[in-house]
Amino acid sequence: MAKKYRVGAIGFAHSHIETNIKSFALLKDRVEMVAAADVPPRVPSLSIERGTRYDELKQAVRLYDMKEYDCYEKLLEENELDICCVCAENAYHPFVTELLLKKGIHVVLEKPFAADMKGTLRMWRAARASNAKIITNWPSAWSPGIRTAKELVDAGKIGRVFKFSHRNSDSQGPLSYGQTISEEELGAEWWYSSDQGGGSMLDYCCYGACMSCWFLGQRPVAAFGVKANINSHYGDAEDYAAIIARFPNAVVHLEGSWATVNSGVPAGPLIYGTEGTIVVGRSGVEVYKQRHTDKPDEVVEPKPLPAGRATLGEDVLNHLDTGEPLFPMIDLPLNLLAASILDAGARSAVSNKLELVGDEYWTIGKDPDLLIL
Numbered sequence: 001m002a003k004k005y006r007v008g009a010i011g012f013a014h015s016h017i018e019t020n021i022k023s024f025a026l027l028k029d030r031v032e033m034v035a036a037a038d039v040p041p042r043v044p045s046l047s048i049e050r051g052t053r054y055d056e057l058k059q060a061v062r063l064y065d066m067k068e069y070d071c072y073e074k075l076l077e078e079n080e081l082d083i084c085c086v087c088a089e090n091a092y093h094p095f096v097t098e099l100l101l102k103k104g105i106h107v108v109l110e111k112p113f114a115a116d117m118k119g120t121l122r123m124w125r126a127a128r129a130s131n132a133k134i135i136t137n138w139p140s141a142w143s144p145g146i147r148t149a150k151e152l153v154d155a156g157k158i159g160r161v162f163k164f165s166h167r168n169s170d171s172q173g174p175l176s177y178g179q180t181i182s183e184e185e186l187g188a189e190w191w192y193s194s195d196q197g198g199g200s201m202l203d204y205c206c207y208g209a210c211m212s213c214w215f216l217g218q219r220p221v222a223a224f225g226v227k228a229n230i231n232s233h234y235g236d237a238e239d240y241a242a243i244i245a246r247f248p249n250a251v252v253h254l255e256g257s258w259a260t261v262n263s264g265v266p267a268g269p270l271i272y273g274t275e276g277t278i279v280v281g282r283s284g285v286e287v288y289k290q291r292h293t294d295k296p297d298e299v300v301e302p303k304p305l306p307a308g309r310a311t312l313g314e315d316v317l318n319h320l321d322t323g324e325p326l327f328p329m330i331d332l333p334l335n336l337l338a339a340s341i342l343d344a345g346a347r348s349a350v351s352n353k354l355e356l357v358g359d360e361y362w363t364i365g366k367d368p369d370l371l372i373l
Contacts, residue, residue: 002030002321008081009036010072010096011088012056013190014110015174018063020085020137023313025064030317035079036060037069039088039096042196046188049179056087072096081105083316089190090197094119094126101130108316109136112206113335115197117343124336134332137312140207141329144302145280149271152300153215157287158273160249164215166208166269167255170262173232173239174203183234192235201227201241201349202342204256210338211269212245212252214328219337220357222246225345230259243345245357252341 007024009017024031038057048054061068069075076099087110088096094114100107113136114120127134140146153161174191175181190196191203213220223245227238239258244251266281276289279296286296309315309327319326328334340357348355 004030004032005082005317005320006032006034006080007083007085008034008075008079009060009066009085009087010075010100011039011086011092012036012053012060013039013041013089013092014087015051015056016110016137016139017056017085017087018059019139020087020108020110020312021060021064021066023311024083024085024316025313026311027313027317031313033064033066034081035067035069035075037072037075039072039092041089041190043188043190043193045185047175047179047181047185049175049181049185051175051177051179052189076100076103082320083108086110090115090202091119091195092197094122097123097134098126101126101132101134104130104132106132106316106320107134108312109134111136111138111210112202112342113339115202116346117339120336120339120343124332127332134335135316135326135330136332136335138207138210138329140211141327142305142311143280144305145285146211146269147305148285148300148302149269149278149280150215151303152278152285152287153271153273157276158271158278158289159275161216161271161273162250163253163272164208164212164250164269165253165272166211167263167267168200168204168207168257169267170260171204171258172261173258176258186232187234189235192232192237194237198235199227199237199241200239200256200258201225201243201346203258205241205243205254205345206256206338206342208252208254208269209243209245209341210329210334212247212254213334213337213341215269215271216247216250216252218247218249220245220247220252220341220344222354222356223341223344223348224354225348227346227349232258238349241345241349243341243348245341245345246354254341254345 232239287298
């Protein structure tokens with residue numbers, strides 16, 4: 001008989017917590033949803049609107065019949081967990097992850113991996129010392145179009161890839177989807193606080209940082225980053241960010257914006273090769289092979305995701321049951337490389353110089369666990 005996994009949740013700062021929990025809760029015969037607790041915020045939230053931490057915690061407790069705790073330490077004292085979904089503030093990922101790994105609990109973390117390289121290395125070392133794993137969810141990991149584009153690239157459809165570009169879909173901030181929230185309330189949300197790991201660079205440039213490492217199969221070398229606070233004067237975190245990252249044989253352009261009403265173009269990714277371009281667009285995966293035309297030569301219908309591994313919960317349980325590798329984007333090696341791009345981009349935005357992917361904190365070197373080639 002297959003093992004039944006006990007699942008909990010700690011940290012409700014990120015609104016993706018609901019979909020992460022749901023991906024496990026739907027596997028009813030394999031999962032017992034146990035308990036949930038938030039991590040105390042540095043600044044108390046002033047809003048209870050949809051998508052805020054208060055709302056997300058109450059929804060999880062109500063929808064998935066989880067016991068609510070007001071203290072996550074007490075939750076862990078009173079319950080045995082196999083898996084814990086973590087959606088705390090980015091800056092709080094390291095200490096929550098360390099605590100869980102020391103107890104042998106697998107951590108299912110919402111992207112990005114951590115707020116900086118110090119935190120990233122703390123988590124990496126904790127994972128090395130534990131029998132449990134860190135698994136990082138990316139909504140883009142479950143996109144059939146993106147996976148189909150990768151298959152086309154690997155098959156040589158557009159020759160050698162030399163550029164990768166990605167921007168988020170149009171957004172005016174994480175709490176701009178029908179909520180009624182004042183500027184004073186927004187100013188209290190961690191999203192707009194730099195020291196809590198807020199800002200659009202970590203929120204949105206992270207997607208392309210991870211995807212580019214996967215598509216290119218290379219380790220990043222250096223990055224140049226730009227941050228700007230255009231419309232969010234109630235916080236000190238940027239609402240626009242861009243990173244240009246240098247790889248050994250390619251260039252990556254990443255953009256993250258909370259200040260865009262409508263860009264008029266697909267978010268992508270866009271993958272440029274020596275023999276053409278692939279665009280993950282609205283109508284499918286578009287392949288352009290001819291010059292001076294705006295019509296694709298081919299539109300490829302995305303393939304369905306593999307049965308039994310089509311969601312976060314399914315992929316995690318499959319890995320724990322069988323030992324088969326996780327989907328690469330949610331496993332540790334790619335997430336460490338993605339974190340290194342974000343860290344270099346953030347340092348560059350301060351120094352106004354190109355920064356190497358590797359500073360005094362990047363002490364992993366050529367550890368074989370990090371090699372993805």
